[in-house]
Amino acid sequence: xxxxxxxxxxxxxxxxDNEDSLLGAFVGRDRDxxxxxxxxxxxxxxxxxxxxxxxxxDKNNFEVNHExxxxxxxxxxxxxDWTGNVxxxxxxxxxxxxNVLHIGARDDRGSILGNVDDFVIDNMVVMxxxxxxxxxxxxx
Numbered sequence: 001x002x003x004x005x006x007x008x009x010x011x012x013x014x015x016x017d018n019e020d021s022l023l024g025a026f027v028g029r030d031r032d033x034x035x036x037x038x039x040x041x042x043x044x045x046x047x048x049x050x051x052x053x054x055x056x057x058d059k060n061n062f063e064v065n066h067e068x069x070x071x072x073x074x075x076x077x078x079x080x081d082w083t084g085n086v087x088x089x090x091x092x093x094x095x096x097x098x099n100v101l102h103i104g105a106r107d108d109r110g111s112i113l114g115n116v117d118d119f120v121i122d123n124m125v126v127m128x129x130x131x132x133x134x135x136x137x138x139x140x
Contacts (some may be wrong), residue, residue, distance in 0.1 A: 002130045008035045008101055015060075015105040016118030022054060029112055030061070030104040031066035035122045036097045039130040046089040050124035054079045058115045067093045069140030073103075073119070082122075094128060099114070
């Protein structure tokens with residue numbers, strides 16, 4: 001089955017409330033990342049891959065098109081080591097155009113009002129199956 005991919009994020013983004021605590025472009029508590037998936041077969045699963053650094057708890061917000069990504073942002077094993085993540089996006093969540101990935105830093109209770117988690121996300125790519133295209137019919 002044919003497949004394609006879209007790079008959602010290729011620059012390190014630092015989420016949180018302490019601007020000088022980590023590397024990457026500081027974006028604050030919340031950020032939306034729009035992206036398209038041309039020719040997607042929306043009825044198939046897709047795979048989201050990315051790197052993360054310094055995620056302290058599981059209360060951060062992580063969703064695509066208002067659907068929570070199962071497993072959320074995984075807690076980092078160490079504050080000094082990058083973690084490679086592979087996550088499944090269920091069928092019929094993605095569409096050909098106008099997708100939005102939302103990431104939000106939260107405190108350990110899930111609130112934006114407290115001391116929110118500071119973490120970095122980098123190199124985010126979504127891989128998805130495409131609709132099979134029929135080429136031109138050649139006559140012999």
